Amino acid sequence: MTSRPPGPEDGGQQVVHREVIVVGGGFAGLALAERLGREDVEVLLIDRNNYHQFKPLNYQVATSQLGISEVGYPLRGIFRRHSSVKVAVDEVVAVDPGERSVTLSDGTVCTARILVLGVGVDANFFGVPGAEEHSYPMYTLEDAERLSRRLIGELDRVDSPLGVTDAVDVVIVGGGPTGVELAGAIAENLRVVIGPRYDGGITGKVTVHLVDHGDALLKPFSGASHSYARRELEQLGVQLHFGTSVTHVSADGVELGDGGRIDAGTVVWAGGQRSPRLIADSALPLGHGGRINVNDDLTVAGHDGVYALGDIALIPDTHGGNGGKPASLPQLGSVAQQSGQHAARNILADLAGRDRTGFRYRDKGIMAMIGRGAAVAEIGRSRRQIQGHVAFLAWLGVHVMLLPSAWQRVAAVTSWVTDYGTSLRPRRINLG
Ligand SMILES: Cc1cc2nc3c(=O)[nH]c(=O)nc-3n(C[C@H](O)[C@H](O)[C@H](O)COP(=O)(O)OP(=O)(O)OC[C@H]3O[C@@H](n4cnc5c(N)ncnc54)[C@H](O)[C@@H]3O)c2cc1C
Missing domain, CATH: 3.50.50.60 (FAD/NAD(P)-binding domain)
Structure with missing residues (x-):
């Protein structure tokens, strides 16, 4: 990671720069970082937790069938063989898609050539009192x-x-x-x-x-x-x-x-x-359910160097699965994982100066x-x-x-x- 000491131009904030920054080590972020790690691309993966969680099995932890270590796994352990992928455990508190930067809880600003958002979604209580x-x-x-x-x-x-x-x-x-x-x-x-x-x-x-x-x-x-x-x-x-x-x-x-x-x-x-506050408060283009509008190559609409993946992204269903009307892909682990793998291929194309391709979900x-x-x-x-x-x-x-x-x-x-x-x-x- 390149970093420089804070200066007046940063308002006293530390600024770090990486080729690719990925926010979220869920299904999407993990698949993407693993693929880029295999190609030795410099990646900073930021997650508020030091582990990846396999959400479909969480209910088995709640009901005593599996223990937490069978469902959560340390991110650093996953990337131990990919030395170009570094894991930072921190909360991202702001996203600036125009600058391709994120701000961490201590005020550190991380900028990237390519910024990837895979922060997932939060519980929606629909304002029900209590x-x-x-x-x-x-x-x-x-x-x-x-x-x-x-x-x-x-x-x-x-x-x-x-x-x-x-x-x-x-x-x-x-x-x-x-x-x-x-x-x-x-x-x-x-x-x-x-x-x-x-x-x-x-x-x-x-x-x-x-x-x-x-x-x-x-x-x-x-x-x-x-x-x-x-x-x-x-x-x-x-x-x-x-x-x-x-x-x-x-x-x-x-x-x-x-x-x-x-x-x-x-x-x-x-x-x-629902979409997390972090995304709702950003200048990202949001669509149905507060999810981020993305193009079929998974870049954020209007922001060429920014990708959004998984649950937080409103990914067009190119099979047109809504009776011919425009539809988006469901919030599933398989969609998140495949979107991460596809975005990695497009990022490799970006870095090599080749054209990106559209994402087609393989529905199993x-x-x-x-x-x-x-x-x-x-x-x-x-x-x-x-x-x-x-x-x-x-x-x-x-x-x-x-x-x-x-x-x-x-x-x-x-x-x-x-x-x-x-x-x-x-x-x-x-x-x-
Ligand atoms: C209880 C439950 C059961 C499910 N069961 C199934 C199932 O059976 N089959 C299926 O296909 N799908 C299932 N899903 C959906 C599936 O888990 C999601 O589609 C998938 O996890 C989405 O992956 P993602 O990478 O987009 O986000 P997530 O997996 O949610 O990962 C997001 C990551 O971002 C991190 N993060 C979020 N905000 C910040 C921040 N501000 N700063 C730093 N880090 C941050 C989180 O810690 C997390 O690691 C289930 C979901 C839930 C909640």
């Missing part, structure tokens, strides 16, 4: 760890010989893949895996509720998957509340738009995502887990639907292969074999 203060969002590894402590604490409380006087039910807000996976795993813990092992038995003492304003679970999936997910969750005892939304969250439950109320000790928020399908032996998968663009044990094994196989390190793959498979092959789920003790 939601931010009283619910448990499910977006980051920290959220998952916090929820895990809460759920184990609640099991201890309900199993206490001293009795429980207030609400212990769990409400999950949102019936998308995160809400469904979580509802299935918590209900399975209560009924099948952890619950029966508590001394007094807690099966039947705690109910999991899932609230969604629509009329089906797993909205992006087909009707067959909607019905399958519904059936499986109902069999696990999950109470589904469709066609109503949560209008207020407090420490002891939620109020619903239809006038109903659910008493609950834990409310999990899986209800939506979508999948969601419901519980042991129960999952749905819809394969390829044609969305061929499979469910049950075959989809369950496919889900495990795909997710393990996508983990960024061999160590994590071995550890995850070992945990799953123990977990799914026995009635043990020994992952956690609660240290408070």
Whole structure:
């Protein structure tokens, strides 16, 4: 990294310069930096955490199936063989696309020939009173760890010989893949895996509720998957509340738009995502959902040397998958990863003075887990639907292969074999 001491022209700020700066070591930033690292391009990767987190498996940390080290992995470990990629752990507090620069929490300004933004998205509470203060969002590894402590604490409380006087039910807000996976795993813990092992038995003492304003679970999936997910969750005892939304969250439950109320000790928020403040406050061109408008080569509209990737980017769907109307690609790990790989190819072209190419997403399908032996998968663009044990094994196989390190793959498979092959789920003790 080239750097120079602060001078009056910088207002006392330290200024550093790099060929390529990548903000965010998620699916997109990681794929891009790995590819550039292989070509020995000088990259500064900035992330607020010193680890990459594999978000699709966060719910398994929350429900004691995997430990945090199987889902999060140190960024420096990932890049140990790529000496041209340096990792800086810091919060980016401002982005200036015109200058291709970002400002860090201590005021340091980092400028680049090429700036890449892959900062992902945050939880969206849609202004619902009490939601931010009283619910448990499910977006980051920290959220998952916090929820895990809460759920184990609640099991201890309900199993206490001293009795429980207030609400212990769990409400999950949102019936998308995160809400469904979580509802299935918590209900399975209560009924099948952890619950029966508590001394007094807690099966039947705690109910999991899932609230969604629509009329089906797993909205992006087909009707067959909607019905399958519904059936499986109902069999696990999950109470589904469709066609109503949560209008207020407090420490002891939620109020619903239809006038109903659910008493609950834990409310999990899986209800939506939004662009982070960092992006909303920048001079970047923003489109639907506050995401950054990008061209088909993944550069930001109007800013040639700036790329935006993954969840934060509004990437045109060149297959025109919206009945011929302009559409954007969904916020999925596979989109983020492929956009990172493609942007790396375009950056290599930029550096070599060649033309960039347009990004075409290879859609391999979508999948969601419901519980042991129960999952749905819809394969390829044609969305061929499979469910049950075959989809369950496919889900495990795909997710393990996508983990960024061999160590994590071995550890995850070992945990799953123990977990799914026995009635043990020994992952956690609660240290408070
Ligand atoms: C709970 C959950 C479950 C999911 N399950 C699936 C699934 O089953 N299948 C699927 O395909 N997709 C799933 N997704 C979506 C998938 O995880 C995202 O599409 C993917 O993570 C997007 O990658 P990204 O690189 O754009 O952002 P992210 O993976 O979110 O990474 C963003 C990175 O930027 C860093 N960062 C953010 N702001 C700053 C800042 N100001 N300063 C420094 N660093 C910053 C963060 O620490 C993070 O490391 C799930 C998402 C969630 C939240």
